[in-house]
Amino acid sequence: MRNHRLTAAAALLALASFAHADGNTILWYDKPATDWEKEALPIGNGRIGAMVFGGVDSERLQISEKSLWTGGPGSEGGYDFGLPADSQADLMRSVGKQLLDGAQLKPEDVAKQLGRKMHNYGDYQSFGDLIIERETDGTPVSDYRRELDLDTAIARVSFKQGGAGYRREYFVSYPDQVLIARWYGTSTQKLRVKFAVPDNRTQQVRVAGDGLQVTGALKSNGLKYAAVLRVITECGSVTAEGDSLRVDSECPITFVLSARTDYQMKYPDYRIAAGDPATIALIENAAVGKRKFMALAIVHKEDYQALFRRVALTLDAGAPRMSTDRLRAQYGSGDAAADRQLEQLYFQYGRYLLIASSRAGSLPANLQGVWNDKATPPWNADYHVNINLQMNYWPAEVANLTETTPPLFDFVDSLVTPGKLAAQRYFGANGWTMFLNTNAWGYVGPIDWPTAFWQPEASAWLAQHFYEHYLFSQDTEFLKKRAWPVMKGAAEFWLDALVADPHDGKLVVSPSYSPEHGPFTAGASMSQQIVADLFANTSAAAQLVGDKAFAKRVDEALAKLDRGLRVGKSGQLQEWKADIDDMKEDHRHVSHLFALHPGHAIDPVKNPELAAAARTTLDARGDASTGWSRAWKINFWARLHDGDRAHKLLAGLLHDSTLPNLWDTHPPFQIDGNFGAAAGMIEMLLQSQSGELNILPALPKAWNKGSVSGIRARGDVTVDIAWDSCGASKLVLATGHAGPVALRSSLFEHAFDASVKTDGTLASRHFMAKRGGQYTFTRAASAGCADH
């Protein structure tokens, strides 16, 4: 008995040293969570997500698995990917022509003609709940702490009760594809463990030895699922009792949960061809075998930290002294250091959430990342492609997390085949397209929500991510094999689908609908800007892959394309081809500034008059909005080089659109705001969309001192920046590829020293980088900065 106690105590000590002590990357609370959305803490490995509540007597880990979706193939009544059997092209052309002729069509009327009722679209599902009930003596609890350590991707719970200490650790391992929980106690722990699933599925529970299995299929579509749990402890007992496992042990207890479905991201069946999810889950669980917890944790930590630790941001504020819910609640009330602490934490949380909800081998991050506790979540917890899915991936490249992009690229690839049918049925066009939203089942048709359903620009917008991945990585293999087919297909679609406006002969999109705002017109600015962006990227990519004939076709169309960039009578960037903007309108979508961000046709240096118009538009729309809209506006203001305004939007997001667990709220919880804001914070520090590396382009006064390292610029450059109230004081560039680099920074306005690690040659603000080079620029002491 004494030996066992010693084991537990030694384990607690070992854990104390295992924990990383940097308070800048820890979310912590002094109470258990009761509210899933606002308080529970998310962990995940891209495919499996869990929300940790940290209850003292009853612990709940609400589990999600990315592919557990109702609807789609196998549903009663069939599934058609959102596509009608017959061609709608004539109808679509007739609506497009009426609009070109100046007709005013109500969205409801257009939706009646071109919209379609969603049929077996489905919903993302909760996988179930791992419930661990504890026998306690009911004495008071002290020293309670629940935390999420972003540096290790481990959630922890600790408390004292009845003279004993308890500690729990949770993580979801990407290398091992299992959720691991570990419970320590300095006194015996008596637990009852079960796995509960919602009742919209069949379920068979098998409990034997130290294992518990729940298998079955969704009633909606027959999608099979399997959860396999094993409870391991080196002393005491684990026994079956009804549908639960009973644990009685003085030693640390390890829980291993694997979760699978028979989903496969593959049109048209979306099922694995052979094999059973239960077999896969059993194999994954058994593979963990007798490996020690510490060994599993180290593999997890190494995998995660290889991504997470690449980027550090400090706003020179120190570590928070208050719990994260308090830090958030008091944000903006005058404690500048605490405000900076929350901003640093929020930035790294965005990076954490992307790693936790998007890793190779599963679906991309949806509206809720990977976390969902409902059978009918808001907007089906799907993939909206008129901003939201795209926004999820804005931080991926700039925040040095390119490994999080494969799910997006695999997903888009899987949409190309059904997307070709969408292009044919709705436009009689080649290439591929899709509309407002999609699910796990290749849904590519329009829905019937009048003020949002018509969004055929979605494929062009998604194609931008492929080209950007090339720009950041300079990976020509990726460009040829992955990006080119997707981009070319999206461009082929628009080459066929654009129509000439009889008023000026320019090529326009018609029907066209400014996202969720309308009205229906021909050539809304957003439509034109997205197609222009696609054509410009496709033309450049065509040169690189050597398809000169296609480059020529695209260039000819681009020359005739209306670019959607007009300054209207109020000085605004027009939302439509006609100057009809209502300057009192505060709609959350500001899609007609696509050309400012994520596009780059509007640039305050190259075309200041368009930038000024964008500013007027943003002033008119106002700063208050929903979560993701505020996040987009951070990026807009950063691109306009207005750091204080970008920071004001960030402050508004943190103050009004952020929950105690730091999730973004639309409301309700929607993860795009977390990702969009993290990306926006980088846009404030570094931009590279205009052919040069702009250092600190939008530094707010509030960030008067700080440093960032490991962020990425186009051209395969990794950038570290230190700054103070005089601007950049030190820059370090690591260049992965050879090529020209142009820098824009206030550092070059004063005396500076430059050094090059590789060969000792001095570099200036324009230089030819070497592959694997490292270039350092430091403000000279003689620069005469007051801070110096």
Ligand code: FUC
């Ligand atoms: C877009 C937004 C809505 C919501 C939905 C998921 O349609 O306009 O506000 O965020 O996505």
